[in-house]
Each structure stands twice: as structure tokens, then as C-alpha cells.
Amino acid sequence: MRRVRMPGRAAAVRGWRRLRRHRWYGEGPLHLVLMLGSFALTGYAGVRLLAGGRWPLVVVWFVGAALLHDLVLLPLYALADRAVVRCTAGAGRRRSWTAFVRVPAALSGLLLLVWFPLISYAAGGAPAAHYELATGLPAGVFLGRWLLISAVLFAVSALWLLCRTVQPRRAVGRLRHRRRATKRRAADGD
Amino acid sequence: MASSRPIPPTSPAFWRSPLRGPRLTALLGVVLLAGITLLFVTGLLSYAAYNPDLAGGVNDQTPGKGLLGFYLFSWPTGPRWLYRLTQGVHVTLGVVLVPVLLAKLWSVIPKLFRMPPARSAGDALERLSLLLLVGGALFEFVTGLLNVQLAYLFPGSFYRLHFYGAWVFIGAFVAHVVLRMPRTVRALRERTDPAAEDDETGLVAVRPDRPTVSRRGALGLVGAGSLLLLVTTAGQSLGGRWRRTALLAPHGGADPGGGPNGFQINKTAAAVGIRARDTGDDWRLTVEGGGRRVRLTRAELLRLPQHEGALPIACVEGWSTDDQLWSGVRLRELAALVGLGDRPPGVLVESLQLHGAFRRAALSGSQVRDPRSLLALRVGGAELSRDHGYPARIIVPAAPGVLNTKWVARLSFGEG
Known part of the structure; x- marks a missing residue:
């Protein structure tokens, strides 16, 4: 852990502080001040956040957001990523496909995560009706748009992969040519 | 280890990504x-833009704010795109x-x-603070993203949750930034991870x-x-x-419909019970x-001097429209009708709408006195549509959309 650098003070004071720090608090005085200040603000805003009859639900949302992310969302996308890596690792191929699947899938998943309510309005029901009633806009369009963007992302990725797979042989030839030219220029310069 | 037992996540050996390190x-x-x-600053500005202290707190969705409103100031009326900018940045940046x-x-x-889990009392406090940091960040992002998508799933008023949640979060955020700053600076200076x-x-x-x-x-x-x-x-x-490029934004x-009234609507007439x-x-x-x-009929209002702006x-959801060409009666000239033309005070505006948190809203004296502040009757050369507030609506420069009350029924000067 980080230590707060002590200014030049009497050794006795330093020793006393270090003793206290190590004995029970384990951190420097700045740490304690910051923690107390931070929790004071948390308490002041927290009682207002939790005012009203539905405070247990607010606590569930606040803590649940962290738990849901750390224990569900993150392991899920990490496992999905591992599956992508395993399926695309370049067994027998010169170039791994991993990035060409991982990148469009991650971007498409990100859009779904952020705009899930909008995208889900395509299923109809009360939320979609509420959106249409409030804004006067059609609610069903977002699923199609998300699918379209995802399709474009995967198509661009596939084209890119195709170009990279077809090109190397020609690129190698060009590179050799360029290297020869560079060498010649360097020799001229000497 | 020769054992074939799976490694638990509590073991450092469980975490294998070569990307992780202080530099990333x-x-x-x-x-x-x-x-x-x-985000925090533009959020605070948005609260100030509501002028929450007017008229005994008509505009205030978090009246119990106490010291957390220490910074409030009277929201200016210019530049006219001020709230467009601050709130557009707030929401777009949050998404990005x-x-x-x-x-x-x-x-x-x-x-x-x-x-x-904790090596000492100080360490335990810091880990509790980190729960508030991570929980708070996710809580703020989730409530914000749900609100702009009109998915009011969260438990209670968005304003209350998002405002007080931000203060809970920011306490943990500041502590975290101060404690981690020295190591962060060092990591950015170093060329490689240790x-x-x-x-x-x-x-x-x-x-x-x-890798x-x-x-x-x-x-x-x-x-x-x-x-x-x-x-x-x-x-x-x-x-x-x-x-047209905002394919996944609410x-x-x-735009809904066409013609002069074909611009974005927050709440349609049907949504708020206008008959x-x-x-x-x-x-x-x-x-x-x-x-x-x-008491004035619409025809009488149209016979008063009409101004354009x-x-x-x-x-507040982050979206906005381009400038629309409104025409109608200046608020300060309406104040003059009841003898308050010299230095008009603020006004309490009441709408015909049956529901909605802002069917009563207050405008400040400086908002009333701005010559661009209108009780608009027409837009883009046409009558207001029902969804844009026919027979008459408020339009004030730089104010949040909800303070531009639609379907106005009553203006009470001196109560704003």
C-alpha cells in the first residue's frame, strides 16, 4: 500500500505515528482524513438518497449494480471472449481470426448493453406504447437499426480479413522491393 | 502445484490477462x-438551470438538498444554446x-x-469506499441511461436518485483520486509495467x-x-x-411529422391528458x-404586439432541437397588462395538463424580462400544433425544456 511521505518532523512524533498506523489503522493520516471526509459526504447525501419508503430498493440498486457487474456481467463477457479466442485461434492458419470476430462482437454487444431498453421496444408491450405516446416517434425501429449496425460491423471486419488474407503475398513482394530501394537510398546518402 | 483443483479467483494465479497492470x-x-x-459539473449545472429555489421550490425535485445546493445561482438567459450545450455534453459524454x-x-x-479482505482498519474503510465508488458509478450510469430511454424502472424519482446518488458517488470518487494519484502519475511516467x-x-x-x-x-x-x-x-x-445519424438515440x-411543427416532442398532448x-x-x-x-382569449392575444424569436x-434527456422561429407575446408585456411592466417579477406558469411533474413551473424575473421570452402562439409561421402546446406555450432562452410550459392556462406574476 501507498505510504504518505512524512515531512521532516521530530523522530519521536514520526515513530509514534508509525506505531499507531501499523498497530491498527494501517494507513497514513491523510488516508484517515480522506476517508472520514468522504463518508461524511456519503452520509449527508445518503440519508437524502434513502429518504422515502422505497429505500431498501435503492440500496439493492446501488449495491446490486456493483455485484451484478462484477459477478455476472464481467464473468459472462470474459467467458464469451474466451470462447471466441478458442474458436478462432489460428490452428493451421497463418493469421488468427480472433480480432476479426472479437471487435465487431464487442462493439455490437456494447450497443446492445447501452441501448437495451430502446432495442427491446421492438417487442411491443407497455414500455413501447409509453415511448410512442410520449415522443410521437415509432418505438419499433431500434432493433432493426442495431441489427443493421451489427451487420455492417461484421461485414467490414470480414472484408478486412479477406483483404489481409489475400494481400500478404503481394505485400511481401512490395516490401522486398521497398527495402531494396531504401537500402539503395541509404547507400547514396553515405 | 501438482494439484488439478481449479484455481479460485481469490488466488492471484487465477487472473491471467497479460494486459492488466498499473499502466492500463x-x-x-x-x-x-x-x-x-x-459529467459532475454539467450535472450540477443542470440542477441550477431549473432555478430550484424559485417560488418556494415549484421547480425543485430535490427540495431536501440542504447544503448540497450551496452553489446554486440564478440561471442566465444567454447564450440561448447554453442548456443545449451543457446537457448535450452531460448525456452524450455519459453514453460515450x-x-x-x-x-x-x-x-x-x-x-x-x-x-x-482487509489488512487493517484503514484498508477496510477504503474497500467500503470502493464499494460506494463502483456501486455509485454504475448506479449513476444506469439511472441516467434508463431515464433518457424513458424506461423508468428505478425505485423512485429520477431527479432524487440521480442527484443524491451523484453526491454519494463523488465523495468516494474524490478520495479514490487523491489516494491513487501518486501511483497513477508514476505508472504514466514509466514505460513498462513492473x-x-x-x-x-x-x-x-x-x-x-x-497475449x-x-x-x-x-x-x-x-x-x-x-x-x-x-x-x-x-x-x-x-x-x-x-x-439522422443518431441511429440508436431516443x-x-x-423528426415526428413534417412542416413547421415537425420537430422533437418531449410529451405529446395525449400523454399528459390534454383534451x-x-x-x-x-x-x-x-x-x-x-x-x-x-382574462384573454386567443384572438385577443393575437391582437397584442407579436414578437419573433x-x-x-x-x-434534460440530452436531445435538443435547432432554433425554431417562435412568435407570440413577450412575457414582460403580459406583466404590463396587470400593471407590472416597469420591472416585472418572476412568474408562476400553470398548464392545462393533468399530470407531469412540471405542470406548474416558475420562471425568474430575469427570464421574464428577457425580450426573447415569449408566450408563443405560432412557430415557423404556422399555428402551434397540439403536441407543441396549442393554444399557447412558454419559450425562454437557455432554459431546460420542461420550463417551457405547454398548454398554458394561467400566469401568476410575482409568484415566480
Whole structure:
């Protein structure tokens, strides 16, 4: 852990502080001040956040957001990523496909995560009706748009992969040519 | 270890990504430091833009704020696009920072499972503070994202949850920034991460996998995610042709209907219970103040001097419209009808709408006195449509959209 650098003070004071720090608090005085200040603000805003009859639900949302992310969302996308890596690792191929699947899938998943309510309005029901009633806009369009963007992302990725797979042989030839030219220029310069 | 038991996440050997290390975390942390600071400031500005202290707190959705309203000031009326800018930045930036936040949390996930859970009292306090930091960040992002998508799933008023949640979060955020800043600066100066055995942050993998992407590649992916969100969202705040590019924004894509009234609507007449008979020939505008009261028909209002002004609508949800050409009667000239023309006070505006938190809203004296502040009767040369507030609506420069009350029934000067 980080230590707060002590200014030049009497050794006795330093020793006393270090003793206290190590004995029970384990951190420097700045740490304690910051923690107390931070929790004071948390308490002041927290009682207002939790005012009203539905405070247990607010606590569930606040803590649940962290738990849901750390224990569900993150392991899920990490496992999905591992599956992508395993399926695309370049067994027998010169170039791994991993990035060409991982990148469009991650971007498409990100859009779904952020705009899930909008995208889900395509299923109809009360939320979609509420959106249409409030804004006067059609609610069903977002699923199609998300699918379209995802399709474009995967198509661009596939084209890119195709170009990279077809090109190397020609690129190698060009590179050799360029290297020869560079060498010649360097020799001229000497 | 010869044992074939699966390694638990509490063991450092469980975490194998070669990308993790102080440098990646520091880079993402610095981006979040700048971004979240801007989010917090624009959020506070949005609260100030409501002028929550007017008229005994009619506009205030968090009246119990106490000291947390210490910074409030009277919101100016210019430049006219002020709220368009601050709230467009607030919402768009919040959306764009989602991948950065996710990447930052991913980069430090091994520390959640660190053993022992607390080494000392100070360490335990800090870990509790980190729960508020992570929970608070996710709570703010989730409530914000749900609110702009009109998915009111959260338990209670959005304003209350998002405002007080931000203060709970920011306390933990400031403590975290101060405590981590020295290590962050050092990580950014160093060219490489330390070896796992020299790494006191606990981020560098002790048993790293073969890399499947470089750190630059991973940062590129985060950046591409932010960029993709930006280009599919920002158009709803830029307006004009750009709105068509906002394919995944709640007010992106096409405008509703066509003609002069074909611009974005926050709440339609049907959504807030406006009935056709309330807005017909029997509609009267009541103007009160200074002990006097005047009632006007729409025809009488149209016979008063008409003024034009080009002003945008900017919503707390982040979307906004281009300048629309409104025409109608100046608020200060309506104040003059009840003898308050010299130095008009604020006004309490009441709508015909049956529900909605802002069916009563207060405007400040400076908002009433601005010559561009109108009781608008027409827009773009046509009658207001029902969804844009026919028979009459308020339009004030730089004010949040909800204070531009539609379907106005009563103006009470001196109560604002």
C-alpha cells in the first residue's frame, strides 16, 4: 500500500505515528482524513438518497449494480471472449481470426448493453406504447437499426480479413522491393 | 502445484490477462477522471438551470438538498444554446464513457477478490469506499441511461436518485483520486509495467496467458466503442441533418411529422391528458399579479404586439432541437397588462395538463424580462400544433425544456 511521505518532523512524533498506523489503522493520516471526509459526504447525501419508503430498493440498486457487474456481467463477457479466442485461434492458419470476430462482437454487444431498453421496444408491450405516446416517434425501429449496425460491423471486419488474407503475398513482394530501394537510398546518402 | 483443483479467483494465479497492470489502469483512470469531472459539473449545472429555489421550490425535485445546493445561482438567459450545450455534453459524454468505465472496472477486477479482505482498519474503510465508488458509478450510469430511454424502472424519482446518488458517488470518487494519484502519475511516467513480483498494485498477472491482443489494441477497442456510441448518439443533440445519424438515440433518426411543427416532442398532448375541449374556443389565458387579473382569449392575444424569436428546445434527456422561429407575446408585456411592466417579477406558469411533474413551473424575473421570452402562439409561421402546446406555450432562452410550459392556462406574476 501507498505510504504518505512524512515531512521532516521530530523522530519521536514520526515513530509514534508509525506505531499507531501499523498497530491498527494501517494507513497514513491523510488516508484517515480522506476517508472520514468522504463518508461524511456519503452520509449527508445518503440519508437524502434513502429518504422515502422505497429505500431498501435503492440500496439493492446501488449495491446490486456493483455485484451484478462484477459477478455476472464481467464473468459472462470474459467467458464469451474466451470462447471466441478458442474458436478462432489460428490452428493451421497463418493469421488468427480472433480480432476479426472479437471487435465487431464487442462493439455490437456494447450497443446492445447501452441501448437495451430502446432495442427491446421492438417487442411491443407497455414500455413501447409509453415511448410512442410520449415522443410521437415509432418505438419499433431500434432493433432493426442495431441489427443493421451489427451487420455492417461484421461485414467490414470480414472484408478486412479477406483483404489481409489475400494481400500478404503481394505485400511481401512490395516490401522486398521497398527495402531494396531504401537500402539503395541509404547507400547514396553515405 | 501438482494439484488439478481449479484455481479460485481469490488466488492471484487465477487472473491471467497479460494486459492488466498499473499502466492500463492509470490510462483509463485518467480518462475517467477528466470525463467524470465534466459529467459532475454539467450535472450540477443542470440542477441550477431549473432555478430550484424559485417560488418556494415549484421547480425543485430535490427540495431536501440542504447544503448540497450551496452553489446554486440564478440561471442566465444567454447564450440561448447554453442548456443545449451543457446537457448535450452531460448525456452524450455519459453514453460515450460507458466502454471506458467497463474497461477500467475490468482492469482492476482481480482486486475485488484479493485476500485477506482487509489488512487493517484503514484498508477496510477504503474497500467500503470502493464499494460506494463502483456501486455509485454504475448506479449513476444506469439511472441516467434508463431515464433518457424513458424506461423508468428505478425505485423512485429520477431527479432524487440521480442527484443524491451523484453526491454519494463523488465523495468516494474524490478520495479514490487523491489516494491513487501518486501511483497513477508514476505508472504514466514509466514505460513498462513492473514484473509481477515487484508489482505492489496486484494488477500484473503472475501467470500470464499468451497475449491475444496488444495493450494498444485493447485501448483501440475501447476507443472504437466510444467513437461508435458518439456517432450513433450525438446527432440527437446536434439537430438538423445530424439527427439522422443518431441511429440508436431516443430522439435520433427522423423528426415526428413534417412542416413547421415537425420537430422533437418531449410529451405529446395525449400523454399528459390534454383534451380537445380544453384547448378549443372556450380556452382563456388568466394573467394575475399585483392584485389584478385579466382574462384573454386567443384572438385577443393575437391582437397584442407579436414578437419573433429563434430559440431551441433542449431537454434534460440530452436531445435538443435547432432554433425554431417562435412568435407570440413577450412575457414582460403580459406583466404590463396587470400593471407590472416597469420591472416585472418572476412568474408562476400553470398548464392545462393533468399530470407531469412540471405542470406548474416558475420562471425568474430575469427570464421574464428577457425580450426573447415569449408566450408563443405560432412557430415557423404556422399555428402551434397540439403536441407543441396549442393554444399557447412558454419559450425562454437557455432554459431546460420542461420550463417551457405547454398548454398554458394561467400566469401568476410575482409568484415566480
